[in-house]
Amino acid sequence: MASLSCSASDLAPLFSSNTANATAVANYLCTRFDSIANKLSDTTYAIDNTYLLFSAYLVFAMQLGFAMLCAGSVRAKNTMNIMLTNVLDAAAGGLSYYLFGFAFAFGSPSNGFIGRHFFGLTDYPKPTGDYSFFLYQWAFAIAAAGITSGSIAERTQFVAYLIYSSFLTGFVYPVVSHWFWSSDGWASPTRTGDLLFGSGVIDFAGSGVVHMVGGIAGLWGAFIEGPRVGRFDQAGRSVVLRGHSASLVVLGSFLLWFGWYGFNPGSFLMIAKSYGDSGSYYGQWSAIGRTAVTTTLAGCTAALTTLFSKRLLVGHWNVLDVCNGLLAGFAAITSGCSVVEPWAAITCGFVASWVLIGCNKLAEKLKYDDPLEAAQLHGGCGAWGVLFTGLFATKSYVNEVYPGQLGRPYGLFMGGGGKLLAAQIVQILVVSGWVTATMGPLFYLLNKMKLLRVSRDDEVAGMDMTRHGGFAYAYHDEDEQSIKHAYVMGKIEPNIETPPANLSLP
Numbered sequence: 001m002a003s004l005s006c007s008a009s010d011l012a013p014l015f016s017s018n019t020a021n022a023t024a025v026a027n028y029l030c031t032r033f034d035s036i037a038n039k040l041s042d043t044t045y046a047i048d049n050t051y052l053l054f055s056a057y058l059v060f061a062m063q064l065g066f067a068m069l070c071a072g073s074v075r076a077k078n079t080m081n082i083m084l085t086n087v088l089d090a091a092a093g094g095l096s097y098y099l100f101g102f103a104f105a106f107g108s109p110s111n112g113f114i115g116r117h118f119f120g121l122t123d124y125p126k127p128t129g130d131y132s133f134f135l136y137q138w139a140f141a142i143a144a145a146g147i148t149s150g151s152i153a154e155r156t157q158f159v160a161y162l163i164y165s166s167f168l169t170g171f172v173y174p175v176v177s178h179w180f181w182s183s184d185g186w187a188s189p190t191r192t193g194d195l196l197f198g199s200g201v202i203d204f205a206g207s208g209v210v211h212m213v214g215g216i217a218g219l220w221g222a223f224i225e226g227p228r229v230g231r232f233d234q235a236g237r238s239v240v241l242r243g244h245s246a247s248l249v250v251l252g253s254f255l256l257w258f259g260w261y262g263f264n265p266g267s268f269l270m271i272a273k274s275y276g277d278s279g280s281y282y283g284q285w286s287a288i289g290r291t292a293v294t295t296t297l298a299g300c301t302a303a304l305t306t307l308f309s310k311r312l313l314v315g316h317w318n319v320l321d322v323c324n325g326l327l328a329g330f331a332a333i334t335s336g337c338s339v340v341e342p343w344a345a346i347t348c349g350f351v352a353s354w355v356l357i358g359c360n361k362l363a364e365k366l367k368y369d370d371p372l373e374a375a376q377l378h379g380g381c382g383a384w385g386v387l388f389t390g391l392f393a394t395k396s397y398v399n400e401v402y403p404g405q406l407g408r409p410y411g412l413f414m415g416g417g418g419k420l421l422a423a424q425i426v427q428i429l430v431v432s433g434w435v436t437a438t439m440g441p442l443f444y445l446l447n448k449m450k451l452l453r454v455s456r457d458d459e460v461a462g463m464d465m466t467r468h469g470g471f472a473y474a475y476h477d478e479d480e481q482s483i484k485h486a487y488v489m490g491k492i493e494p495n496i497e498t499p500p501a502n503l504s505l506p
Helices: 008-014 019-073 076-106 131-151 158-181 207-225 246-263 284-314 319-333 342-365 374-392 395-401 419-448 456-461 463-467 478-488
Strands: none
Touching (some): 019 076, 019 131, 076 131, 076 463, 131 158, 158 207, 158 419, 207 319, 207 419, 246 284, 284 319, 284 395, 319 374, 374 419, 456 463
């Protein structure tokens, strides 16, 4: 938008020869122009902050999706436990990210490895970021912790959740996000000069930063803990321990789908930005719409591919597999959602489905037990999404989203050479190495201190009863007892159907 600022010396010559009057008129008009310019600037800030806050609310709503998905995927005797861990991820993650995480991630000016300002939001906000930015980044941090909790469900002590969640959101995840999202990060595409392979890593909304971090952390937690009791029989054959509610799984999946529209499109951080000349119909708002479309297409394609693939492999239509396939497509497209064409998103979702199926087959052979397939889904499909961006990123979209760098590399299959792909491969390697070097020893130490896994007896009985004071569901409520009493006393007809006297736990 053209500047509305001016000075009296600019306008005075345009008026009458009476210098005093001309200057007065010029001063008056300039004051009005300045007032309008300030109002427009304020409005732009308000629109962008409102957009970012709304996106933060959507991403935070994904915690409800995680909670429902996790609850439906575990057995009923562990429902209270897994719900509590999801609340804990948000609560503990909120304090740790406020005290340390945000500073480590975005505390500029800093070095390429870790931030060093804004601890406890000291000296914040700044012209470069407001409270809405903190809230948005906190919602991302607790999403990574929520992924990990699914991998170690049904057998982990409560204190272990508290420790790992605080450590992950306060240190491990923020360092990774600093590398790739801070303007000071050594691999950031927004870094001023000295870009990695002349490009930096394009991980727009976090296939690597969020999903790989959470997935690999969960991988090590579940590996060190070992499989749940009964997951593999004495001959080493896989035994399916089904979750108790497909309804909750579907509800959680739809909530996550809804929240992903804040996760991916919201990562633009602002909406009131034009591309090129002002007054055009095309601007950042168009790129945001395109990002929502690519996100949708990748998830839908992965869901349908999983549906038909599993039908061919196992002989039936399984809604639980479809839900995981859907999420696999979303996790994969998250890296390149803003810089690829819609048709490429379909390719991303198709491959993501088979990556998930392949990772699950490998996990079964290795006797690895992940109740929510979180490591396979977020770690495996997240890694595919990072590679996908290096293959299919479009030149024009890369230059729109990451302006100011002439000749920036783009996708290999789109004619942009292999530099971006090389940067993406580096991201996969360093994220895997960093999370392994930090979370692996943490889980190993917790296991050695007997703070990681519950006892066999507690696990078999269910942690709701042994650790949380009772089951999540009231199997014998007062209404049932009243009906049974009325039946015995002859106050209702014998042919009226009454609830069973005993209900067994799944």
